[in-house]
Amino acid sequence: MSTVRPVVAVVDDDPRVLESLEDLLESAGYVAWCFSSAGSLLDRRLSGVDVLITDIGMPGTDGFELRDLVKKARPELPVFLITARHEIADQFRAQGTSGFFRKPFDGQALLAAVANALNDREVEGNDES
Known part of the structure; x- marks a missing residue:
């Protein structure tokens, strides 16, 4: 019996953050795509x-723009x-997401939050069956 591990994509222009989140997510049993x-x-x-x-402050397409593109698809x-x-406006613009975390944040x-979001999706998917 094989267990499919959920895939968490992480987008950040800071390689240290990517490495840290990859380690955290994989230690929790997720597949991390960075x-x-x-x-x-x-x-x-x-x-x-x-x-x-996704990080918010990135060159090119920022995290808000990425969220909007992803939500369309x-x-x-x-x-x-x-x-x-730490601008307060970011909290307003973060509405419509599953969560908003300020660095440094608590990995646990x-x-x-990731586990809850996956569980919610699973429950919603089962409700549609």
Whole structure:
């Protein structure tokens, strides 16, 4: 019997954050796909991705723009925004996401939020059957 591990895509232009989140997610049993830009994720496509975690402040397509593009293509996909910025406007713009975390954030809180989002999707999927 094989267990399919959920895939969490992480987009951040800071390689240290990518490495840290990859280690955290994989230690919790997820498959982590890491991307240094929104474009590199979009080039790969979203098929197979179960959750998206994206930084807000990135060059090119920022996290808000990526969230909007993803929600058009996959409205059911849970999206979490992370940021080191602390402007209050970001909280308003983060509405419509599954979660918003300010760096440095509690890794266990992020893992719990990811697990909850996946459980919610599973329950909703079963309700439609």
